[in-house]
Amino acid sequence: KAGVTQTPRYLIKTRGQQVTLSCSPISGHRSVSWYQQTPGQGLQFLFEYFSETQRNKGNFPGRFSGRQFSNSRSEMNVSTLELGDSALYLCASSFGQGMNGYTFGSGTRLTVV
């Protein structure tokens, strides 16, 4: 079956702009989580959605937001981009509580110039 699909793979944006990233989970997976990966901070949890509800949130400013649709697809949005937002953004999906593991997509590489 198809894995976790993230689009686009690469993005270049200018400071102050906003960006929307998309994640399509594995069919049947209702939980979608987002992570930011940077060389300095490593992998950090952004938020998790389950059945269209945000269930967990990490320590990121309000400029980072997300949502989940009824088909479990998820989007995350970053407004007023800063240079420090340049990162690999990873999406992971899970069937339930994670005891089956979390499957990650290949990520979206965002560069802010």
Place this chain on the structure above:
Amino acid sequence: AQSVTQPDIHITVSEGASLELRCNYSYGATPYLFWYVQSPGQGLQLLLKYFSGDTLVQGIKGFEAEFKRSQSSFNLRKPSVHWSDAAEYFCAVAPKAAGNKLTFGGGTRVLVKP
């Protein structure tokens, strides 16, 4: 707050030699434990996971990990490393309570010498 420590930032091993990557966690109760591998420019691939039961867990690509409650450790091992094992390895924990949130260690980059 929970934390995950991978003490070794880089490890260099010869092809065919054994590999052990260390992971220690700090958590109120035994969480779910995972090891992931990441190749350059790629996402994370699950190697293995521990939830309960047998403390020695077998994973993909010939990897295994041992959970030691007394040491709050979950070390990853492979008896004989192949050049294709060169990658970055991440240990992660997740709470058993409701919700899915992985906390990752800083990663260990493995270099394989021919």
